[in-house]
């Protein structure tokens with residue numbers, strides 16, 4: 728994994744975070760209740776938004792991201808623990824979590840279908856599964872442009888697939904999609920699901 732990506736991530740995201748993302752994250756993360764699993768917590772940008780959770784178990788495989796996230800844990804209202812593991816093999820028992828949060832992470836997970844299966848396994852029945860993701864656009868020219876850019880994008884952005892159709896992958900899993908909110912002409916989606 729690139730060493731430079733974690734060091735510039737927060738700075739590169741700042742314009743988007745300040746304008747729109749902060750509100751989207753807050754709305755999404757506020758819905759997470761009880762014991763929460765956060766998948767690919769990165770630099771911990773969601774940590775300050777947990778208001779209704781009792782405990783957060785965050786997973787993040789990149790040690791440099793985790794190091795930055797530790798600073799964001801200072802002063803949070805609820806206990807947060809970060810595990811340096813991957814979403815495809817979660818170190819938690821079946822039916823553990825009341826809610827799961829995944830933001831801007833399914834674009835990067837090498838085996839997203841396996842990760843979705845693991846999320847379902849460790850979530851309780853009817854647990855809330857909350858995503859905020861960028862996806863491949865359903866428009867011929869723009870979607871094709873995303874396809875063309877993806878190989879270079881993957882190399883420069885730590886494995887991120889610009890053209891991944893995460894909503895379709897979620898629909899193919901056993902999760903029930905309750906609500907989809909679209910942002911920036913549909914390139915970003917907030918997706919609320921239940922583990923039914």
Ligand SMILES: C[S@@+](CC[C@H](N)C(=O)[O-])C[C@H]1O[C@@H](n2cnc3c(N)ncnc32)[C@H](O)[C@@H]1O
Pocket residue numbers: 766767768769770771772786787788789792812813814815829830831832835836837838
């Ligand atoms: C674009 S960053 C998003 C970070 C954060 N969730 C956010 O909203 O800003 C993608 C994150 O996914 C993590 N990641 C990559 N592969 C992963 C995997 N197999 N399982 C879990 N997280 C992974 C990366 O280390 C990185 O922190």
